[in-house]
Amino acid sequence: MTLSTCPKGRVWDAFVLGLTGVDVPVLAEHLKTCEDCQLLVSDRRAYYSSLAAVARELPTDTIARMLPPPVRLTPINLVEIPSQVESVLAAEGPAEASTPTASTFASEDRRWMVKVVWDSSTGHEKLYLLSSEGEPVAGLLIRLSGLTTDYLTDSKGCVDLGSARWPVGNEPEVSVVMPAATFSLNVTVLPEEVQSSTLVRSGHDDLLKVSMSTTETSRRLRLEIVALAPDLAGKPLRVAVQSDNNSQVLKLEPVMVLDHFGMPGTLDIYLFA
């Protein structure tokens, strides 16, 4: 069988990467006679070889890093006002007193504060992380006692807990986990038509391969751990992925696939120990 027209670029990418779904003998036959495709394949091979070389050459134990333990925050009450104030011949007020709609937690060193507020306009519980020293509050992992789900703060330090009702239990507690590694990239630079990938590297030389493919209705994000610095290797890790309109927290696997992931924009990936 021979081809009447030249295959598209993404077919050649799959051919070069050895992916399934392409008819290798037919493509090889075509390649023998088509100079344009020979040029294209040569170019793609060079590109992917350079990527592999980058991955091989990167050192994996360059900088030691500190992995701070999670910050624990417990409830605080800063004001003591008697609920019934004796007023001077006070007239009868409205019978319905509104109930408090916020809970506040603080770390022992008073560096971090968390407010859990019920948003009456959406009916959702929202959590806000505040820093007394103006530190960045985006991309931090939040764990709430009594809940099994982990949450990731957005650019304003906010987490939408949805319809979950929290605090629960007698001694509610918030844990804030700092990321062990952070990767940031602009999704628009990823080639969308093919299953090609890009390599991103954290400040501590953890190396991650990110690829994105497009279906009719959404995008699929594929994350592959290429290399982890020794201080992280072998540890149970969580990975959090955040785009402009979505965030997910997962247990770290060698290869992770995330469906329905978002629109073009900034993509941040965090590793948490």
Added chain:
Amino acid sequence: MISIFDIERAAQRLERCLAMGLSPEVQILLGLEFFGLLRDASCPCGPDSYLTQFMPRLGNAAALADPEEFFPDEADELASFAEWVGRVGGEAHKAAMTAVLQVATASQNFLSECLHSVAADEAHESPARGAADGAAAVALNCLFVEHFPDLDLPPRGRLLKLTVTATRIPAKTGSDDIVVRNPVTKPDDRFLAQARDSVRAAREYMHRRYGLQLSKRYRLDFAVDSTGARFTGDSLGVAFAIGAIAAVARIEVLRERVTVLPGAAFSGALLVGGDLSPVDGDALKRKIDRAFFSRLRYLVVPRENMTRAWECLSELESRCPGRKLELVGADTLDTVAGDPRVVPGSRLSPLGYTARRMWNAKRAPAVEVTALVAALYFLLYLVIPPRYMPWFDRNPAYAGFNEAENSLEARNRDSLLIWSEPFQCKLSAAGWSELIVVRDLDGDGMNEVLFMPLTTEASSQRDWLYCFSADHQLRFKRYCAIRGQYPGDTAGVSYDPEHLNIVSVAGKSVIITEVAGNSPGRSHIRLWDACGDSLGWYINAGASRFVKTQDLDADGREELLFLNFNNRMNCTALLVLDLDSNVVGVSPPYQDSVYDLSRVRPGSQAQYALFPVTDLGKLDLANAYNAPGTEGVRENTKGIINVYVGESAHADDVRAIYSLDFSLRVVGVTFSDQFRKRRNDLVREGRLTSVDWSQYADDVRDSVLHWCSGSWVGELQLRVQSHP
């Protein structure tokens, strides 16, 4: 630099204060103070969490607040605050921001009007705020100073309305019966003690001036509209006494008619002997501040305070030169009551006085009978409006909205006015005909009048159904929205009344109210029986319209048919509710890409069918929806109902007409002439392809969706299942 914990401490304090049941104005001021701290402080945290925590409640307080209670700097600060919330809070707090901005704008407009001298003069002629409308009740303004030692707010002056009503009681009663409503917290408090002293001084004054016997006894009812307010009682002394004089003068025949000027306010305690005692210096300043920034023209202050009062007033007038407030100094009750600027009196003619005395004393039956006969003659033939005649038809046949009077009017079959019900909210002149129904609900032969006020402003009367009997008694009123069952249905949200219908189901009246809201678009349908008891509720995911009753299941009881929008599904929908089952819940779908519908309660609708947009509609409609046709739903053939769906914004009468049997299965689809013409035009323009109309009708028919057992099922699928 202020720390986030200082901010949080202030926030927790505000949280506690908002739970105390304070007046809405004070709640707003406390909110302003807190957010002022947040805005001024170079704090490392953003305002989002605090906006989420407090703005809904501040928005509610703003909707309830009286714009006339704020001072100029407070009104400006409110406007600035609303602008800041709009800038940093975005869409999430738009409703609350709008409420705050509205009260700020209303307050600024009010103050601007007050500070204009002409407007202040006009206040002289206008009635007092909230003046009592009862014939025997007297309303007058009084000034207080509210104290908030626990809130760290400075004291502030407040203008309140005192209403006084006098009635005679038997002379054998040992003393006058004095009742003070609202502020009294314990029987021996200073309000009651001051009221007793003031009434005693008033009685002695009326005895001296008019010869009113001290042996007569009265019940004097004092009421202060003071919800959420905090103040002391002695400031009411002069107001109590003047109110008592005016109220007693209304039921006794005196040589003068005594009235209280609406533009006057009274301040100062009164001693038993009738002397005014001075006001505390700081309190005096607060009261003058309040009076200056109000509609008042005269303020009565104890003479001992006049020097200090002039100083305070001069300072205010230098800031606002256009505003004129006159101070009336007085040292005794006689001075106040005799001052024609604040208590104008009109002397009766000797003849009139004598006639009224005789009539009042009932000492000349012959004169009374003669006068009565003469008066009846004139009343019957010259004076009395027809509605007071015994033969007047008092059965409402029509009801309407009087825009000039802002009232609901009931008229008989001759269009003569039977009664009029004023509304406090500003009623809208458009669309009210859909919201008034005159019907005999209880089968007594007299019609009831049902009304849903249409108003675009926040009001306690919005979204309510009022039912008046033929004799103008409020039979019941019911709230027509359903809270907390659909996204967006939170406190403070207002709806637009859409339709009011009364239908007969199995011979019994059923009232159907529909109110609608936006973002998300939804309609709240409530069903009531003739007594106003609820028969169920239902929320449609888009605007709804009740169209007809039809006994679809042949059980002898009609079902209710609605032709609606379904915004979640972007098309027209037919809804059937069966009162045999418990009508409750929300229309499908229960999943949406924009709104979280996972927690809504699925509805108990008997049937729910969707009519998707045709290929013509996709090109020709102004938006993504097709629309229920104005023809609605009709039963043109026995056992077949036709559903009319509009498919074009380009021309009228472009209709797809779905014929359904009583099980709501589509038996056929036809198209109006305009539909065919329009589609042919688009074919000629090359925008649509030519079709075989019979096949096209089958395709449109097969596109209809039915909600069955938790999912959408196509008409085609049902057809295949029925005829495999």
